Amino acid sequence: DAGITQSPRHKVTETGTPVTLRCHQTENHRYMYWYRQDPGHGLRLIHYSYGVKDTDKGEVSDGYSVSRSKTEDFLLTLESATSSQTSVYFCAISDHSFKQFFGPGTRLTVL
Amino acid sequence: KNEVEQSPQNLTAQEGEFITINCSYSVGISALHWLQQHPGGGIVSLFMLSSGKKKHGRLIATINIQEKHSSLHITASHPRDSAVYICAVFGNEKLTFGTGTRLTIIP
Numbered sequence: 001d002a003g004i005t006q007s008p009r010h011k012v013t014e015t016g017t018p019v020t021l022r023c024h025q026t027e028n029h030r031y032m033y034w035y036r037q038d039p040g041h042g043l044r045l046i047h048y049s050y051g052v053k054d055t056d057k058g059e060v061s062d063g064y065s066v067s068r069s070k071t072e073d074f075l076l077t078l079e080s081a082t083s084s085q086t087s088v089y090f091c092a093i094s095d096h097s098f099k100q101f102f103g104p105g106t107r108l109t110v111l
Numbered sequence: 112k113n114e115v116e117q118s119p120q121n122l123t124a125q126e127g128e129f130i131t132i133n134c135s136y137s138v139g140i141s142a143l144h145w146l147q148q149h150p151g152g153g154i155v156s157l158f159m160l161s162s163g164k165k166k167h168g169r170l171i172a173t174i175n176i177q178e179k180h181s182s183l184h185i186t187a188s189h190p191r192d193s194a195v196y197i198c199a200v201f202g203n204e205k206l207t208f209g210t211g212t213r214l215t216i217i218p
Contacts, residue, residue, distance in 0.1 A: 031204065042197065042210040050204060058205065090154065098142060098201055102154040 003027050006091050006103040014111050019078040021106050023091030025071075029101075031094045032074040034058075034066060036087040037105075043090065049074055081110045114138050117198050117209035125217055130185040132212045134198030137179065144206065145172050145183050146197040154197070157183075190216045 003026030013019050023032060034046040035058075045058030047066040055066050063085060065077045078085055091103040116135045124130055134143070145157045158165050158172040160181075165172050169188075174181040185192055193216050198209040 033206075040210065043199075043206075043208040045205055045207075048205060088152065097159075098204075099156055099159045100144065100206065101156065102146075105152050105154075 004091065004093055004101055004103045006089075006106050008106060009104065010107045012109045012111065013081050015082055016080050019081050019108065019110075021076045021089055021091075021108070023074040023076070023093075023103055025074075025093045027093060027095070027101070028071060029093040029095045030071075031098070032068065033092040033094075033100070034064075034074065034076045035090045035092065036060065036085075037090060038087050046076065046089075081108075083110050086110045114207050115198055115200055115209040117196075117212050119212060120210070121213045121215075123215045123217065124188055126189060128188050128216075130188050130192070130214065130216075132183045132196050132198075132214070134181045134183070134209055135179060136181075136198075136200045136207075138200065138202060138207070140200040140202045142201040143174055143181050144199040144201060145181075146199060148195040148197060148211070150194070157196075159201075185214075188216045190218050192216050 005024050007022045033048040035043045037043050044060045046064050049055045049068040067075045086109050089106045092100045094100045118133045142161045144159050148154045160174050169186045171184040195211040195213050197211045199206040
């Protein structure tokens with residue numbers, strides 16, 4: 001299995017609070033991705049990174065920001081969480097082959 | 112219209128049956144992925160293909176680039192194959208996903 005972890009695995013928070021999710025890899029892969037998974041929508045790309053300090057938006061980036069200061073870490077921040085951001089968040093990594101390896105997921109509930 | 116369409120959305124079959132899940136897409140791609148998501152939530156990449164056919168154990172994936180269509184077949188299905196199967200197409204460094212096919216194999 002690819003070395004990819006996510007933390008926390010579960011989080012319950014209140015509307016308006018900031019939340020940061022962490023994705024950590026030990027594979028030295030160039031590409032990292034944040035997705036959210038919601039019933040009826042499948043997986044949707046939030047943001048992705050193609051190198052340290054190089055990031056770009058996905059299809060559902062509003063309300064989210066990311067940072068990648070090191071190859072191994074990709075952080076997803078919800079500046080002010082809303083109930084619509086209740087979801088399961090997956091991180092994924094890939095190398096030049098673009099085969100993706102997924103983390104275990106983080107279940108976020110915003111009350 | 113979604114860029115990636117899967118059919119059927121749900122499929123229930125008896126153990127031992129031959130299973131086919133279909134995926135059609137409307138955009139240009141450089142590769143197509145088939146993923147498996149078990150009830151526990153973990154997502155595993157089964158295949159990545161850009162042409163022809165790939166086989167791994169009882170799983171076979173095919174793609175027809177001209178028709179923009181791919182199929183995932185499972186031979187001699189088993190209850191442990193019960194999962195959600197997701198088709199995703201890769202282009203411009205990003206994946207676009209179908210909504211998945213929920214497969215249930217009854218013993």
